Amino acid sequence: MSVQALRRESPSVTIEQLRASLELERAAFMRDGPPSYRTRRHHLQLLLGMILDHQDRIIEAIGEDFGTRSPDESRRIELLPLILGIRHTIKSLRRWMRPSRRSTHWATWPSLARVDYVPLGVVGIISPWNYPVSLALGPLTGALAAGNRAMIKPSELTPRTSAVLAELISKTFAADHVSVATGGVEIAQAFSSLPFDHLLFTGSTGVGRLVMRAASEHLVPVTLELGGKSPALIDRAFPFDKGVSSLMLGKLYNAGQTCIAPDYLLVHESRVDEVVERVRAEVANMYPRLADNRDYSSLINTRHRERLLGYLDDAREKGATVLEINPGDEASERFAEANKLALTLLLDVDDSMTVMQEEIFGPLLPIKTYADLDEAIDYINAHPRPLAAYVYSDSRATVDHFGARVVSGALSINATAVHFAQDELPFGGVGASGMGCYHGFDGFETFSHKKAVYRQLRPNLMHLVTPPYEGALKDRLI
């Protein structure tokens, strides 16, 4: 069945239902107040149990939405980091919830000050199709840990997964606690206009702009987890055989449909041939054939595949060399049937080509050459700030220089994409790749209000001095 047919079939909430859900959740939040540590832990355990008990069903639904989505990748890079993230949150929650003591000013002694992390209320979560479960339930983990209620709007491009999420959430949580709103773009637009207490959006930079505009109407604070072109630089002296496997894994997980996949490589001009050969060998190792290989994922729909083929035509016309890495030597009709695309390297690229302007989000990998490190760094910094910057180098000086000069959401050295799974690291972009962050404590903090609490123990100096001042303490305080 086509994605379009499924989309028509998948149920959609109405705009009135959206508003009613928010009212219901907000009323329950006001009625019950902030949940205790034990209650929050219980909520997180419910979420964890829901995922563990229904893993196979979730993986099957994702597979159906994609056509082919490697079940092993779904388990390993979609569900595993999510499960580990929830466990980490359960383990750390008591510590995170502790008020943070602050010192007070001498002129107001004797007094105490602290910061309490209090829930915001109802959090909205808008998620994309590429990791449709972890990018919906990952933010939910932080929102529940911080004691909030939540509404999730998953992507209309993964209707089966969205339907499974909606069903599981409604069986696990009360309707006034967590709800899922399925539907198309009109519902997404209405969702982003609701007066939430916080809105986390994961998706494209273009839609992120619209979401922020809609949220501004009610001054809803936003966390924007966006996309962009993440570069991977291979240092001139780096023994590339050491890094190629992690780099190609990070690129080809989910057929390149990963926000932190390397979008393009920066390779020293003397090493291009060697890098191409290593990539070819590594891909042949990992994927001896592509079209009927369940480890090699499909693109989400034909429109997306045509967009990528359009990038290739445009680059070819403008003088790029296009190298398809097709280890099984399969005919292109087989790829089209499976809605797949082979990894395709592009050499001799420049910024006039669409592939160097737009986020690729698929298995195309341009290789841009550089003569010296600063030239490569200047190239990255002359473009919108990326979500991740990768550097493969054994030189401390190179890594430090690259890390200090490149402005990016994250810096990853000699590894690709695994920083996403570090529970102690914030995950988020900078500039056009996003604002704010979540994961672990940073997610708890994002979804909490840091309430300043001040307590006077006895009257202080400021209270003793009242009008008429008549120059009292003049010159003594400052």
Ligand code: NAD
């Ligand atoms: P998208 O922006 O098209 O859609 C994301 C979500 O926004 C969907 O749920 C969709 O229904 C909703 N939406 C669509 N139009 C809307 C509107 N006008 N107002 C409000 N909501 C609207 O993104 P996508 O194609 O689903 O995902 C791919 C993009 O997401 C890529 O750019 C990728 O880099 C980015 N991404 C970022 C991260 C991250 O963590 N930073 C993770 C995954 C994907």
